[in-house]
Amino acid sequence: MARDLSKLVGIGDHPPRVCLMGKRGDGKTETATGAPNPFFFNLEKSRIRRNLGAGNQAPETYADVLDFIDSLLTQEHDYKSVIIDTVDTLEAMMTDYICKTNGYKNINQTEWGVGLSKRDDEWRRFLGLLDKLNERGMYIILVGHTIIQEMRDPLLPTFDRYDLKLHKRTGPIVLDWTDLNGFCMIKCYSSENGERKTATTVGERVICCQPNPAYEAKTRYGGIPNEIPMDWNVLEDYMRKGAKLTEPQPNRPQNKPETKKEE
Numbered sequence: 395m396a397r398d399l400s401k402l403v404g405i406g407d408h409p410p411r412v413c414l415m416g417k418r419g420d421g422k423t424e425t426a427t428g429a430p431n432p433f434f435f436n437l438e439k440s441r442i443r444r445n446l447g448a449g450n451q452a453p454e455t456y457a458d459v460l461d462f463i464d465s466l467l468t469q470e471h472d473y474k475s476v477i478i479d480t481v482d483t484l485e486a487m488m489t490d491y492i493c494k495t496n497g498y499k500n501i502n503q504t505e506w507g508v509g510l511s512k513r514d515d516e517w518r519r520f521l522g523l524l525d526k527l528n529e530r531g532m533y534i535i536l537v538g539h540t541i542i543q544e545m546r547d548p549l550l551p552t553f554d555r556y557d558l559k560l561h562k563r564t565g566p567i568v569l570d571w572t573d574l575n576g577f578c579m580i581k582c583y584s585s586e587n588g589e590r591k592t593a594t595t596v597g598e599r600v601i602c603c604q605p606n607p608a609y610e611a612k613t614r615y616g617g618i619p620n621e622i623p624m625d626w627n628v629l630e631d632y633m634r635k636g637a638k639l640t641e642p643q644p645n646r647p648q649n650k651p652e653t654k655k656e657e
Contacts, residue, residue, distance in 0.1 A: 408528050410633050413481075413569060414601070415538040415558050415610070416578030421599045421624050422479075425578070426535045428626030429475035433466060435459060437483040449473060456491035459484065463523050467530070475533035476524065481568060482539050482559040488516055510563055517564050521571050536568065540577075540609070556609040569610060574633065576601040577609040578624055599624035603632075 414422045427434060427444045434442070436452045437459075453459045466473065478484055489501050492513050501509035524534050541559040546552055556577060558565045569575050581598045584591055603613045604620040615636025622628055 407637060409531060409533045410630075410637075411524070411528060411534045411536075411571065411573045412629075412633075413536040413538060413558070413572045413575045414578055415540050415556075415575065417540055420578050420580050422537050422578050425601070425624050425626050425629070426477045426479065426537050429477065429533050429535055429630075431473055432475040432477050432533075432535075433462075433471075433473040434477045434479065435462070435484075436479060437487070438480060440479065453487075456484070456487040459487065460520075460523075463527070466532075467523070467526055473532065475535060476527055477535045477537065479537040480539055481536050485513075485517075485560055485564065488513060488520070492516060510561070513561075514563055514567065517567050521568070536572065545607075550607075553607060555607060558610060569612070572612075573614045574603060574618075575610055575612045576603050576629070577606075577611045578602075601629060 414426055416422050423440055424443060426432075427442055427446065431449070432446060433449045434446050434451065436442070436450055439452045442450065451462060453462060466476065492498065492509060493501055496509070496512065498504055498509050501513060504510070528534050539559040540556040542554050543557040543562075544552060545555045558569060558575075560568060578599070578601050581596075581600055582593045584593055586592075600621045601624050602609060602611050602621055603618045605611055606620075613636070615633050617636045618632045622632060
């Protein structure tokens with residue numbers, strides 16, 4: 395049955411869902427904790443420079459993580475952002491949870507990949523819970539380490555790429571869900587000293603936001619350059635400007651072209 399298009403209401407915009415990924419020690423966590431009043435899932439028990447008070451929590455198990463998510467969904471609070479640091483640690487917790495719940499000794503040794511499928515489903519359920527927090531107006535920031543993966547592209551020779559350090563089945567589930575995947579790095583330069591080449595850096599930290607064969611990155615926000623300073627305020631400013639929507643022009647029904655009568 396045809397729907398009355400004149401009565402449809404478009405879905406509203408939502409706060410950013412961001413993934414910041416990169417090598418260890420490049421500033422991902424410090425950048426993420428610059429988000430507004432965050433609740434920080436400190437899964438790696440990291441020492442951070444900002445004092446987040448009671449918002450800095452280190453759940454021991456995936457079940458503990460779910461309990462905190464439930465509290466954020468059902469109780470009144472002033473937190474405006476949720477940070478998961480890191481998603482690779484979360485996946486390890488999730489794997490342990492799936493194995494204990496189902497009596498698996500090893501999630502990779504279940505028949506027909508049932509264990510991996512259950513973890514895929516759990517990832518989707520978890521992202522659905524984050525969606526509910528997002529609908530309440532909370533920023534979602536996922537922090538993750540990278541791993542170098544060999545890529546096989548039908549159009550290109552085999553090459554290596556930095557990818558999110560998750561199982562090859564679940565990485566795309568997470569990255570497809572986010573609005574911006576930023577590859578964080580300390581810029582390095584090569585120099586030659588005779589026959590020897592060395593890598594140097596001046597410590598410039600950047601977030602790469604545009605797709606590149608060398609790393610996984612994307613943005614659904616307009617106007618963000620490929621490299622921006624690794625600073626949450628700069629990133630948020632770009633996302634705010636890039637989220638402004640332009641009014642679409644109405645599509646008018648197309649009338650059949652008039653045919654001139656022969657005189």
